[in-house]
Amino acid sequence: MTDLDHRARDILCRNDRGGYTVPTHGLYPFQWNWDSAFVALGFAGFDRDRAWQELETLVSAQWADGMIPHIVFHQHDEGYFPGPGVWATGQTPPTSGITQPPVLATVVRRLWEEEGADPAHPRMRALYRACLASHRWFHTYRDPLGNGLAMVTHNWETGRDNSSEWDEALARVDTSGVGSYQRRDTGHVDAAMRPKQSEYDRYVAILQFGRDCGWDHRRIADEGPFRMIDVGTSMILLRANRDLLILAEAIGDAPAAAELRARIALSEQGMDWLWNEEVGAYCSRDATTGASSALVTNASFLAFYAGVGTPARHARLIAALARIEAGTRFLLPSLEAGSRDYDHRRYWRGPIWLVVSYMVALGLAEHGEAAWSERLRRDSARLIEAAGFYESFSPETGEGSGGGDFSWTAAMWLAWCG
Template sequence: MNLALDNEARAILAGNDRGGYTVPTAGLYPYQWNWDSIFAAMGFAEHDRARAWAEIETLFSGQWPNGMVPHILFHKVDPSYFPGPDIWGGVGPLPSSGISQPPVAATFIRCLYEQDKALGAAHVRALIPRLTDWHRWFITWRGEGGAICVSHPWETGRDNAPDWDAPFAAIEPVGVEEYRRRDTTHVVEDERPRSYEYDRYLYLVKLGRESGWDEAHIKADSPFRVADPTMTFILLRANRDLLALAREFGAPTDEIEGWIAAIGAGAERLWNPEIGAYDCLDIRSGQHSGVISNASFLSWYGGLHDDRMLAHFERIRGLTRFGVPSADPGHPAYEPRRYWRGPVWAMMNWLIAMGLDEAGHGDLAEALRLNTGEMIATGGFAEYFDPRDGTPAGGRNFTWTAAVWLAWAS
């Protein structure tokens, strides 16, 4: 317990509250992000459950007719962020991006509901069909033999992970209009993706926008189609939680049961026998990425209790003072302060620990929780942290770090 940090965390949530939705941090990310909002809701739930449900409902108000829930909703245009709504050209009910983000929603909607069933019931009843439509969108447009792909690195939420290095090397970003990044006006360049990556991010956005976000076209023709542990394990888990809710509310369950079986089997496609670990599989080239990331350790969260990742977990936890680094410190691509190429992300630790605990590794889960709490106490409510010493990196006064503190790490 640390009352000063609790108060600071609540003040961060309040300061980032824009009325019905929360921005991850002012300046750097001035809009509503998908999975950030779900974590924000869990932080709000510690003192205001009605506000938690409002956060989630605002997110779903941006759901597209095809079921997709966008990764960014641009409620109010703010020039401090690039690329904005004009570059994305989203085709949903609100100005938005054209891709999604890891579907943690069903899992935490279930948690919120369990906290207060009387308050949650009406919200859950209305959200079940929306969650089902969203999950069907993933299966239809991102499914590859049960493994779940992304059409853009931003869709995984792990923007510049080394997993994208090989697929990006095969892309020549021709025809990208001149642009000016805003992120490096808020955060030092060494903690952000390189321009090489931004050129390719924008190239993929341009392809999607020019197709009118036609998913059949993107599935068939995009040069970037990578099956990813973040999406696969998180969707697998989300479907189990959606199934539990559907059963309780008398909603249809057959389709969801089919998805669980398909992804449960398809997750094996992410197993890379060469390194003996889960990693990414580039569908276009057939190559695995060969990198153990923090997403590799979401297999337990996904419900796969095979423990094949355990030795890697213990080895990697032994390499840095704070874990879990977003890339294996033993890999040549590791950069301890550069965004998703090494730093620790508190909300990823929460997901990893949830899975460890459920798989019977409560001791490891508790050690990770204490380590995460100490990291936040050391570095503050930063976007991410240097694994060597817990020094803060990226944005400050960060919503999901504050929320994770309140809901789990404190």
């Protein structure tokens, strides 16, 4: 084991709060949904029981309607805004009222296969049921166009919180009733790395809409102030449906398998709507106006991970990757340099996030693009080697940004790039 292996394990153990892991000390003091899924991959290399437990603790907070919340507030901490009192979801344990990208089923499949793929595996079977309920929730509440794509009703649901893809839709959000509140994030890290205040007001306004309608997910989906078809969530859900289908078949759950096959076919076709021929990439679209973001982000390349696209489209995506590579030092930036509001230090408007790079690299390898996949892996390793286990990294300088000793970055070192 190398020194970095030791440090990565140590970060996961120090961020462990007993059955779940915080993304980083201070800035994010609770359990986050997709962070935990990636963190389980990190634990899996040295503590199998703890890996499964991370996922089990997450789904212990699943709502009765099937939604797996984006934050679980297991213990009190004043250091984060918005905390449980602001969300006011009435759940036990307290949670936020929105979700995050459903990477869970894909991780469950990987852990289960690593342990011999026994259909009777009790921990896999319990998590299978949780994933199925969560995917059904997406299909019931988050497919307004009936085309198998996933709508998000808050930009925090995408995980790529302040991506420029959301700017136009966010600009329409009325912030006149937001009132005053105290942000906590800028007390932990440099404000130049975080979303701007005007953006935060909009995030809070969308939250308040959900709270004011008692977290009625039907109403939020139909009438909410932010309704985006997110390319990232749509691709991740499609991949997760494929992985869940493998589990359904192993278990012998024929009705669920048939349902999943139909969903997969629908989504494969639905993705056409996200393809922007002019840009040569899959881009998010506004569900209300139909407008394409026309922006190439790291999520555009999740097409490989989801297994969608024709050879011609793949060629254009690879051309976009080559263009991005030519314009920066490290892959894969969250937004192409030169795009409007690109900023190599500001959160999801440029910095590299290794969890997205990992999913893209996996997809590229599965589509015969081994050299590109390896390039992403190597760049990710170099970033950690030079800067440490940061939340994100500048694609231009390689410097770390956001929180330090970050759980999912440590997990990616252990499970992928290290």
